[in-house]
Amino acid sequence: MTKFSDMTEREYFANVAKRPGMYVQPPSLSGLEAFLEGYAQHAYRHGGPGLDGWRDWLLGRLGHQSSFVWQGLVRQIALPEADGEFWSLTPEEEAHVVHVLFQLLDQFLAEQEANAEQEANAEREVKHVAGDK
Template structure:
């Protein structure tokens, strides 16, 4: 029997989103994924969940420096350490950033579950 998404941990939920990205995010595009995550965070916070609390701080600590781009910029800096020219990335860079975003999100949530998140 398959678990309902409502009965999964946040890590399981986001692993499911990753596997079925176009089902959750129209076109599976990075900018829409970022909006989805912002919406997820705001909904969780409004309803008593942890959302992505401290996600930006965790990314800053992971990267070792800050920037003015918010959490999405930190993910891009980590995924594309040589920089990028435009927010609208070429397809191969966008795919890389999406993969790195999900890897980072899973690492963050694993640390948070273990009580290790910064």
């Protein structure tokens, strides 16, 4: 198993998705949401990106404006037929939202990684053209 310190954000959160009970007890949607929020706040305090852009990215997936925080946006995306009635969920609905949460988070992080790689490649190209090797 890869050490946590060697994992990408995607790898780390894939681990959380596979074994939520290792990170949150008892494993629940609200517990996982709090875990993610705590992760983001810790990252911000220590100069990391945390979940910068996550809410805006979710709004793009939703396709219209919403005043909800990211937790509500995930629920809206996962349960579009709920029409705002998604704060008291059945166990099946909660399991579905958790599944969608980690799918969305993986897609978001994949895009973040791709953007970071593109930026790094562009920076290397500028240095190469400028003669800085």
